[in-house]
Amino acid sequence: MQKREYFTHFNTARVPSPCYVIDKAAVQDNLKILNRVQRESGAKVLAALKAFSCWNLAPLFRQHLSGTCASGVHEARLGREEFGGEVHCYSAAYKESDLIEILKVADHVLFNSFSQWSRFKSRALTAQQQRPELQFGIRINPEHSEGETELYDPCAPCSRMGVTVAQFEQAVSDDPDILDGISGLHFHTLCQQDLPPLQRTLIAVEEKFGKYFPQIKWINFGGGHHISREDYQVDELIELIKSFRVRHQLDVYLEPGEAVALRSGVLVAEVLDITWNGIAQAILDTSATCHMPDVLEMPYRADVLGAGMPNEFAHTYRLGGMTCLAGDVIGDYSFRASLTVGQRIMFDDMAHYTMVKTTTFNGINLPAIAIWDSRTDELDVIREFGYTDFKQRLS
Secondary structure, three states: OOOOOOOOOOOHHHOOOOEEEEEHHHHHHHHHHHHHHHHHHOOEEEEEOOOOOOHHHHHHHHHHOOEEEEOOHHHHHHHHHHHOOEEEEEOOOOOHHHHHHHHHHOOEEEEOOHHHHHHHHHHHHHHHHHOOOOEEEEEEOOOOOOOOOHHHOOOOOOOOOOEOHHHHHHHHHHOOOOOOOEEEEEOOOOOOEOHHHHHHHHHHHHHHHHHHHHHOOEEEOOOOEOOOOOOOOHHHHHHHHHHHHHHHOOEEEEOOOHHHOOOOEEEEEEEEEEEEOOOEEEEEOOOHHHHOOHHHHOOOOOOEOOOEOOOOOOEEEEEEOOOOOOOOEEEEEEEOOOOOOOOEEEEEOOOOOOHHHOOOHHHOOOOEEEEEEOOOOEEEEEEOOOHHHHHOOOO
16 A cells, blocks of 8 residues: 655755654644544544654644653653643653652553552552542553564563553452552553454453453553554444443543654755765764664664665665764665765654654764644744753763
């Protein structure tokens, strides 16, 4: 299926380099799809700030989604201050000082273990007396893996994420009142996946934890849903959620991350040098390790607009970053014409899990951030970084 393309006619000379350019129209297209799922299924859809937290676009999110989900106190505060709606927070463990602040701003606080819940239960319920809308949940681990990359598989053997059914049953056996104050369950098994993996996961969740559903009010299906991808089975997802809600009389939440920003951004970079060592090397003013770390961590091959696979076109180059890390290599690409120093190129689909993961390793400057609207061609460079940003992260 043809990917949606928004940047084929974007003029890279209009922004500094390197620069993340986010298309407001593309983000809105994604949000409309998510809003449709929410509207027609009855579920509530939250944006996962861990994937994309460009709060300049928060007004769009407020129009289409029910709120945000956070991984800690800073994201929870950002969700409350900028994005509006409900704020949900989950962490593998909470520092007490962080939890105190989270309890002031979050609507749902999700605990990763019964030991953390037992430790903070009294404090949590006291906070609930002050804010009756505050609710608490437990993350469960259905021990059902759907991911192909272990680094991103929360259900891999010996995972630290969530409570297995054996642990859950033991906790209830040891303390029959352990679920007092718990109103929901949360699971997360997916990563960049479509509907069938969710269907299989739900079967495992219902089989293992269904007997506890009568004691709760809501269930959170977590993230990893590629709902805005062109080939995602949106109609079937809506029907799946509707059926689940009817069967169990539970409210349902979804927490897509990448889906809110899929296809919506590029990273503009500039060629600094052309060298040769067995293959032509193009050194860029960007970096895999600093600016697109999932290229190394996932790993995956980032698309370059107008480029092809090695030797597909006449001129093949190894694109590398400007850091001292020998492995700071983005990949091998071919181009119809030879690259030249000063030329700009665009890495596609660079909105999600990029800006939120950047580092200043080697003192490399962070890319600027620009908001563009492909419908009107309006462009606004909303943030540029420099030495002060690097220095103030250190001491």
